[in-house]
Amino acid sequence: MPLGAADERKPVAEGTVEASGRSASNPVGGWYGTRGGYRGQLGMCLPPLGEALGLAEVTHDARNNRMRAI
Numbered sequence: 001m002p003l004g005a006a007d008e009r010k011p012v013a014e015g016t017v018e019a020s021g022r023s024a025s026n027p028v029g030g031w032y033g034t035r036g037g038y039r040g041q042l043g044m045c046l047p048p049l050g051e052a053l054g055l056a057e058v059t060h061d062a063r064n065n066r067m068r069a070i
Contacts, residue, residue, distance in 0.1 A: 003065050005043030017067065018043035 004016025012018045020026060021042035047067040050056030058067045 001067055003043040003047055003067065005041075016043065017046060021046070 002013070002016045004013050004018035006012045006018050012022055047056060047058045047065070050067065050069075051058045054070065056067045056069050059065045
């Protein structure tokens with residue numbers, strides 16, 4: 001799954017980590033991305049956390065990184 005870190009004022013690409021954070025169907029009701037100042041933090045911070053906890057594999061390329069749940 002692509003990470004898709006995007007500014008909260010811009011539309012996010014479907015099928016990305018960022019899109020799942022902004023979705024109304026997620027457990028917290030899609031509040032992420034509706035408040036100012038977050039600017040793509042879910043797409044940037046959640047994958048390394050998942051990797052550190054052993055829950056995800058993350059590519060470490062210069063651009064277009066992806067993650068996969070384990």
